[in-house]
Amino acid sequence: MDTLNPSEQRDLQRLAAMMIPASAEYGVPGADDPAIFADIIRSLGRDLPSARAALAALAEGGPFADLAAEKAEALAASLRTTPDLLVLHRLVLLCYYRDDRVMRSLGQEPRPPFPKGHVVEQGDWSLLDPVRARPPIWRPA
Amino acid sequence: MADPVDVLIIGAGASGAAVAWSLADTRMRILCLEQGGWMKPSEYPSTGRDWEARQFGDFHISPNVRKLPADYPINDDNSPIKIVNFNAVGGSTILYAGHFPRVHPSDFRVRSLDGVADDWPIDYATLEPFFAENDRMMGVSGLAGDPAYPAKSSPMPPLPLGKSGARLGAAMNRLGWHWWPSDSTLATQDYEGRARCINLAHCLYGCAQGAKASTDITYWPEALRAGVELRTHCRVREITLNEHGMAKGVVYYDENGVEQFQAAEVVIVAANGVGTPRLLLNSVSGKFPNGLANSSGQVGRNLMLHPYAQTYGYVDEPLDGNHGPPLCLWSHEFYETDPSRDFVRGYIFQMSRGVGALTEAITSSAAGRLPWGADHHRVYRNLLNHRIGMAAICEDLPEAHNRVTLDPVLKDGNGIPAPRIDYTLSENSRRMLAHGRARALDILREAGATNCDGELPIAYAGWHLLGTARMGDDPDNSVVNSWGRSHDVRNLFIVDGSLFVTSGGVNPTSTIQALALYVADSMKQRLATLFD
Numbered sequence: 001m002d003t004l005n006p007s008e009q010r011d012l013q014r015l016a017a018m019m020i021p022a023s024a025e026y027g028v029p030g031a032d033d034p035a036i037f038a039d040i041i042r043s044l045g046r047d048l049p050s051a052r053a054a055l056a057a058l059a060e061g062g063p064f065a066d067l068a069a070e071k072a073e074a075l076a077a078s079l080r081t082t083p084d085l086l087v088l089h090r091l092v093l094l095c096y097y098r099d100d101r102v103m104r105s106l107g108q109e110p111r112p113p114f115p116k117g118h119v120v121e122q123g124d125w126s127l128l129d130p131v132r133a134r135p136p137i138w139r140p141a
Numbered sequence: 142m143a144d145p146v147d148v149l150i151i152g153a154g155a156s157g158a159a160v161a162w163s164l165a166d167t168r169m170r171i172l173c174l175e176q177g178g179w180m181k182p183s184e185y186p187s188t189g190r191d192w193e194a195r196q197f198g199d200f201h202i203s204p205n206v207r208k209l210p211a212d213y214p215i216n217d218d219n220s221p222i223k224i225v226n227f228n229a230v231g232g233s234t235i236l237y238a239g240h241f242p243r244v245h246p247s248d249f250r251v252r253s254l255d256g257v258a259d260d261w262p263i264d265y266a267t268l269e270p271f272f273a274e275n276d277r278m279m280g281v282s283g284l285a286g287d288p289a290y291p292a293k294s295s296p297m298p299p300l301p302l303g304k305s306g307a308r309l310g311a312a313m314n315r316l317g318w319h320w321w322p323s324d325s326t327l328a329t330q331d332y333e334g335r336a337r338c339i340n341l342a343h344c345l346y347g348c349a350q351g352a353k354a355s356t357d358i359t360y361w362p363e364a365l366r367a368g369v370e371l372r373t374h375c376r377v378r379e380i381t382l383n384e385h386g387m388a389k390g391v392v393y394y395d396e397n398g399v400e401q402f403q404a405a406e407v408v409i410v411a412a413n414g415v416g417t418p419r420l421l422l423n424s425v426s427g428k429f430p431n432g433l434a435n436s437s438g439q440v441g442r443n444l445m446l447h448p449y450a451q452t453y454g455y456v457d458e459p460l461d462g463n464h465g466p467p468l469c470l471w472s473h474e475f476y477e478t479d480p481s482r483d484f485v486r487g488y489i490f491q492m493s494r495g496v497g498a499l500t501e502a503i504t505s506s507a508a509g510r511l512p513w514g515a516d517h518h519r520v521y522r523n524l525l526n527h528r529i530g531m532a533a534i535c536e537d538l539p540e541a542h543n544r545v546t547l548d549p550v551l552k553d554g555n556g557i558p559a560p561r562i563d564y565t566l567s568e569n570s571r572r573m574l575a576h577g578r579a580r581a582l583d584i585l586r587e588a589g590a591t592n593c594d595g596e597l598p599i600a601y602a603g604w605h606l607l608g609t610a611r612m613g614d615d616p617d618n619s620v621v622n623s624w625g626r627s628h629d630v631r632n633l634f635i636v637d638g639s640l641f642v643t644s645g646g647v648n649p650t651s652t653i654q655a656l657a658l659y660v661a662d663s664m665k666q667r668l669a670t671l672f673d
Binding site: 111 | 185187188189190191192193194197198245246247249250253254264265284286288289290291300301302303304306307310311313314319320321322338339340341342343349350461464465466473474476477498499502503506507513514515517518519522525
């Protein structure tokens with residue numbers, strides 16, 4: 001299966017960590033966490049060409065992974081709104097926000113919606129009383 | 142060549158299913174050709190951990206992104222609103238939220254009441270029994286007593302208000318504005334073999350529970366039991382004519398890509414407001430060099446898409462998030478024309494709960510609310526499950542230059558010319574969108590929301606494909622008559638959203654299906670004189 005080469009993967013892992021770093025305060029891994037990063041690589045699919053293009057732009061002056069922090073941040077910021085980097089960012093987010101540890105930290109059960117579903121309270125139906133009291137608002141025709 | 146059939150229906154979506162079911166009791170031989178296949182609910186996104194991610198892939202709302210074998214490309218580069226649809230048995234009812242308002246009585250008399258566009262050749266009372274029949278067949282949940290409508294009832298009680306609905310409802314009460322629980326095709330009780338809604342909350346992308354009515358699980362099982370034949374993965378290229386100028390049948394490609402011909406006594410087109418004009422325009426002949434049934438020149442014109450003004454904000458407590466059906470309430474406060482406003486006609490608000498974790502992250506990142514870096518986690522926790530919002534669905538008035546034509550270059554997988562969309566927002570629509578945004582902000586502020594944002598118009602919201610083969614009494618400016626029969630070809634009928642003379646300001650599926658049932662009933666009433 002076609003995928004990113006080792007150099008591209010190293011650059012992407014650096015970029016993922018810049019997008020979503022680990023946080024001790026919230027007890028969550030960063031997007032460069034090995035399990036999350038492996039999911040990102042597995043999930044490239046139809047986004048592979050955009051990912052490659054975005055990483056190529058980041059690596060124009062040399063490997064992005066080797067840049068000093070300030071330089072790397074400035075370069076990523078300058079390209080952040082380019083279409084290819086937006087696609088790559090979306091890919092990072094979609095793998096990060098389905099990681100079990102991340103979902104638990106958000107109070108979300110790490111599971112698909114089906115078959116358990118969720119519970120929604122009925123709410124206070126007496127709120128409708130003033131609307132029930134209104135005369136018709138549709139126009140006869 | 143296959144045996145001729147009495148009735149050939151093209152498209153197995155919202156309208157094709159309804160017309161097939163209704164005509165089945167005639168005991169005629171009825172065949173439906175559908176370019177897609179049957180969906181497997183066990184494979185819908187909500188069954189897997191990648192349930193949100195698939196909306197960017199095989200369940201993307203745009204066929205141009207999704208690119209499944211059943212899809213055909215659509216050149217919508219020249220439109221600020223992109224076409225969205227789904228191609229399968231069930232059509233776009235697979236990929237809709239189940240919001241199910243009817244149009245209003247005034248929508249049929251737009252010219253008479255407001256001096257714009259045209260009146261329909263039928264009225265609300267004509268469709269009323271078919272609205273009710275369709276509500277029963279689709280299984281609608283709702284609450285009687287809404288002052289926005291003539292009296293009506295629903296087979297099931299409404300969706301729960303939840304925390305989000307209660308907060309929005311209380312705000313609307315303080316403003317003195319109309320709101321009501323939406324009519325919805327999400328079953329709130331076990332209904333006709335369908336299981337009740339358990340709040341999977343990913344309604345738009347197919348319902349694994351079967352609580353959302355899509356026609357593959359409502360009309361089609363009954364139609365098939367009644368003897369209708371449904372042939373899947375069959376894409377119709379053109380409708381052909383006989384020497385008398387009547388429809389003879391269709392040329393289509395079967396699932397192996399082999400060209401076939403199917404003869405029929407009656408042809409019914411149910412391919413939606415883009416697919417139907419595309420098919421008619423691809424069906425050229427000596428008699429109809431500009432497309433079948435197009436002596437009026439109206440085929441493909443008057444495309445209406447319903448511009449959406451989406452607005453949302455964030456409150457200071459977690460609400461329902463994405464743990465309930467996304468759409469829960471509507472407001473018709475701004476639906477009818479008000480001379481004090483700077484536009485005619487109006488819109489509804491469809492009010493929504495929150496979005497999923499991934500969708501919140503992606504939309505907030507794109508909007509610049511959610512930063513990269515260390516502060517990402519803090520900001521995100523103040524967004525997730527704190528969102529409430531609404532969309533104004535603005536009535537789109539018919540304009541001849543908004544149209545579907547054939548793209549000179551783009552073709553589908555069978556080599557059939559693809560549709561091209563040319564569409565611009567009118568000044569009336571722009572003003573209505575701005576009004577919808579301003580009133581939405583009023584509501585959200587009253588509900589205690591801050592950090593408000595949105596999209597105006599929503600680009601990927603061309604769900605409602607209307608007006609491109611409109612009905613009317615005058616053959617010079619309409620494509621079909623008041624009961625769906627082509628003015629030009631007397632055994633050709635159209636039953637989908639193409640028929641709409643005006644769009645109303647509501648989601649149209651309820652009205653599309655009521656129209657399909659009405660056309661079918663009209664045909665049954667006239668079987669002996671159908672072609673006179």
